[in-house]
Amino acid sequence: MIVRDAGDAWQVVLQTDHADLSGAFARAWAEQGPRHDSLVLAAERHDDGWAVWEQSPLVDADGAPVNFLDVQVPAHLAFYRAGIAAIADEDPYAGLLVSMHGAGIYRQRYGEDPGLRLTHADDVAELVEEFVAEQEASARARLDAAGVDDELRWADYRRLQSYDRLSLLFCMRDLEREQPFELGALRIEPRGAWRIGVEPYPFADGARTLELVRRLVPKRGWTQKAFREQFLELEPERLEIVVEP
Template sequence: MIVRDAGDSWQLVLQTDHADLAAGFGAAWADRGPRHDSVVVATRRHDDGWATWERSPLVDEASRPVQFLDVHVPAHLAFYRAGIAAITDEDHYAGLLVSMHGAGIYRQRYGTDPALGLTRAPEVQELVDAFVAEQEAAYPERMAAVGVSDELRWEDYHRLQWLDRFSLAFCMRDWDAAGEPFDVGSYRFEPLGPWRARVTPYPFAEPSVAVTLLRRRVPKEQWTQAAFREAFASAPVEAVDVVVEA
């Protein structure tokens, strides 16, 4: 779950809703490889494993909803394994890309996002290393099964990472008004107004792209686990139109 402090409330975005936003960007992406349909599947489903955890989300000792970077790592590893297996059943190449994504979370997107890291990963480093090694050991067999080159799977992996990061840029920030430009890797985002941004260099095929973000709001209170789960389950789902333009 992606948590943002919204003043008197918490803005909450499910990982699966964040992934749908990312897939919307993927459908509009201009720079496409020959297996882009599988990239979009991988993008739409890259966080499917979270669905189990998010049926009963947690609050921490300070009554703040637990952010995705702070989740208990053994649980994270378990549901990512399950998600990778399920995605592979639909699309074997998408399964490879999500396997790379899952391992890459613990390797700063294979060196391209140095700030990325689950806060509790060092506590269970042996489990993390075993998970990464397990996924990486299967890459050659997965590549052979779908007939893709090493070059293509890395190109598509990085496409998936950009789509993930574009979505996170909207899920994790305040977009209620225009604001100061900020960078996401090599891209610059200029907030032009509520949920509207100019991006340079511009990565989409059309001059303007509109996608939908689903979010919930839960008031800030001293929550018990049970009360928070009930409040979260009953919170209305808001659909926000996100617009990106050249």
């Protein structure tokens, strides 16, 4: 889950809800390759593995919800492997892209996001390297099964990272207080609550209104038992977000 300090509460977005927003960006994207349907599926399902962890999301020693970058890495590797396998059963090319995404988490998106790092990755560096090597070694067989070449898979991988990072933008940042900044090749201009301008504009037509699903968790020292029992009972908010030229 993606946790942001929202003043009197923690804003929490489930990874699967974040992925739905990633999928919405993918469907709206103007630049599309020949396997765009598979890419949309990868965007929508790239964090499916988290659904297991989020059945009982954790709190830290202070009773605050554990953010996605702070999870214990062995659990992260296990559920990501399961998610990749399930997606590949439905669509081998989508499975390849999610495999690349999973490995890329531990490779700073293969150079596109130098600041990306899971807090506890260095504690289990051997397990991380084993996972990355396993996913990279599987790429050739996945490519053959999907019938695509290296050029297309890397182009679609970069598109997937754009969808993921734009979705994370709304999950992680207080855009009302942000100054314009760069996100990969895109220039992001915050224009008020839940509204951004993007240059160059990546969609085929005018402004798009999308949906972000979040939960606001009261700030208190939660016990694990109380948080597990009450979190998923919280009524989610469905926020409209606007992306415009």
